Amino acid sequence: MSRTAGSSGVKTLETIKKAALRLIYEHGYDAMTLRGLANKVGIQQGSLYNYFKTKQELLFMLVSSHMEALTEQQEKALAGIDDPVEALRTFIRFHIDYHISRKHEVFVNYSELRSFTPENYKIIADMRSQYENRLIDIIIKAQKAELVPQYDAKVAAYGILAMLTGICQWFNPKGRLSKEEVITTYMSMALSALQVRASH
Amino acid sequence: MSRTAGSSGVKTLETIKKAALRLIYEHGYDAMTLRGLANKVGIQQGSLYNYFKTKQELLFMLVSSHMEALTEQQEKALAGIDDPVEALRTFIRFHIDYHISRKHEVFVNYSELRSFTPENYKIIADMRSQYENRLIDIIIKAQKAELVPQYDAKVAAYGILAMLTGICQWFNPKGRLSKEEVITTYMSMALSALQVRASH
Amino acid sequence: MSRTAGSSGVKTLETIKKAALRLIYEHGYDAMTLRGLANKVGIQQGSLYNYFKTKQELLFMLVSSHMEALTEQQEKALAGIDDPVEALRTFIRFHIDYHISRKHEVFVNYSELRSFTPENYKIIADMRSQYENRLIDIIIKAQKAELVPQYDAKVAAYGILAMLTGICQWFNPKGRLSKEEVITTYMSMALSALQVRASH
Amino acid sequence: MSRTAGSSGVKTLETIKKAALRLIYEHGYDAMTLRGLANKVGIQQGSLYNYFKTKQELLFMLVSSHMEALTEQQEKALAGIDDPVEALRTFIRFHIDYHISRKHEVFVNYSELRSFTPENYKIIADMRSQYENRLIDIIIKAQKAELVPQYDAKVAAYGILAMLTGICQWFNPKGRLSKEEVITTYMSMALSALQVRASH
DNA sequence: AATGAATGAGTCTTCATTCAT
DNA sequence: AATGAATGAAGACTCATTCAT
16 A cells, blocks of 8 residues: 555544554454554554554554444434333344444454453453443343343343344355345344343 | 473373463464463473474364364264254253353364464364354254244354354353353243244 | 664665675575674664565575676676687686685675575576676687687586686685786686687 | 385485485585484484484585595506506596586585584595695696696696586586586596696 | 484564664 | 664574483
8 A cells, every 4th residue: 555645644543543453353463563554554664653652552542442432322322212122122223233334343342352451451341341231231121121031131131242243253245135134133033032022 | 380201292282282272262372472382381392393383283273173073062962853943952052061161162263263374264164164054954944844933044043153152251150150050041042032933 | 793873774784795795605504693694793683684584585685796796897897809819818817806806705606506595596597607608608709710629618618617716715815826826827727728729 | 205114224324324415415514404314214303313423423424435435436546557647637537527426425525614513624624635635746747747837736736626526516417418528528628728748 | 223202592583662863 | 744774572483412212
């Protein structure tokens, strides 16, 4: 990739982030080299350090900004929905949709936790818990309303999340199934798995 | 760890494999160093090369032998079972049980595909497909027997597999829930997700 | 050797080349270590890789740049000389002179062909052929003018070249014989060997 | 190459020597590995040490036994020849013949002097001097008999030796010229170079 | 005479990071 | 904001050599 002369810092930062996401997605954090990144961005290795202080900070930047966006969008999607089953439907649709559209971010997010500094790990893990807790809370609410049985809400939530997130690993937008078809199928599977009462 | 004097090659190989699995589990393939491995095993770095030719070959050895064992055990578990729902139950129980008991192998298996040589990748991917196809076949059989609805069998199988395999990421044998409790919960979730007819 | 602060890349490269020539001359390409080279140059081992990508490339750089200089100087020396015997005299004098003054380059050039990559080998071999062909052509011209007998020109040329180049192996500028004395002796031997007609 | 079961030590030693010569010829002493040698011989690396104590000793063994054979054959060839010109002719023919028939030995002999221990180097250098001195002596004798001019005998001898030995580098027994043709051509060149009086 | 597992030092090479310009 | 030359530590891998069996 050629260097965009006179590119502003902000633009370069965006290029770096996107390139880094792709490279980590392809090779993993450890196997991604800053030389390779600089190369892809079209600048010299040293110049990267105008944008982050260490490779670790770059990773943290990528993952935390993804987690922030994720949580924020989640808030927005669920805002004002009171009915637990409606909330469940919304969560499921949102989760699949969002994860399918950011393959790289999601992958990096899930597979590189190991690479974090303990401090950074804690921050990211907390952000993730916050996101997951939203689902757990919805399930508990549904249980209180006797719309689903009394299984362990946390364990059930983990099951649903694993199932939905797993889509990223095989879904191909140009493949046999459209995003909507996948959402329909998984919506049904997830609600069934949770044993949502038929009335809904 | 101290050196086991007079250890035979076979024994050393086993030690190496176990140590490697743990190290890859903890740090990832790239971040695992052969120095660290040799250290853990209690031999010199160079001695490792009596057991594999490259780090890549070590990885392949670990993953392929796990996949072989997995498929073999799967065969054994499902042998002679004709009823599709019975087969489903057996598969689910087997999958959870096996995966929960080999945390390290499973993790390495699922997270280091990226690190393979193209040729090795293909071999491993084929082995995995073979394993997954067993579940897909069972679902199709169940559909033919009208024991479950006519959704996309492959997509459904992927959903179930992701859900079940995800257990490895949080399950702790000394934690709040026993393995049997987890199996019970997930058995219920999985069968519900697949909408197995009530008669069973 | 201490590090030359602020040394520019070009200067460092020259230092590297000179040091490498000497080390290869002394120990051979294989036995020369990049650690040793870095040490002699006064930089870190890794810094060498700002100047070449592999040890092999370093060798190629040294040998090919020597061959280029050699051929260029040869052209210059022989330019405008028509008389074959005059050309012979010029070639002989030039060859001895040039080879005696670059002991290291010559040695590396002749003794490390084995160490080349097949591709690099071909390039270098071609350059050498080009140089040798100049002598063969002169001899053929002399034969056409009946100034020397009709022996095999190529074989004769090889004989002369071996004889002249061999000087490098024992000549010592501070020794018993001066460069001019050696040139005189070998000029006579070479012309006699070729049986150049007395009239000249 | 397969292992000859029950092979006697002597036979194995010969196999080792031959294989080593070839490997050093192809890759050089430094680049020849004992692993590669063991492989070619068809035994394990450790077994080599039943035949020599160090790699250096192996090299010395090869070169010194070649030098011994060379000198011995030289003695035999020149025995009883009084006439200096006849001796010259005999030496030249012998040298070319012997060197052409032992390409590998000669190459190793000439190109690996650098790799010797100082002590071993001295021994080998002395052996070589002894061989060369025979030629120098013949030339001096010829000068005393006024059969050749009064140039520097040593320098002349070095020139002749370089010329003759150089044949090894390009001669191909299956090539355009037969060994006898080469001998004829070089005989003429060498005698001319030395300016042997026409009367012979 | 041969094996195979081990050693320990060493090889080339790559990496994240720094800093004067 | 960018360069390019440098660092120093670490990486995978290889080597000659040893030795119990």
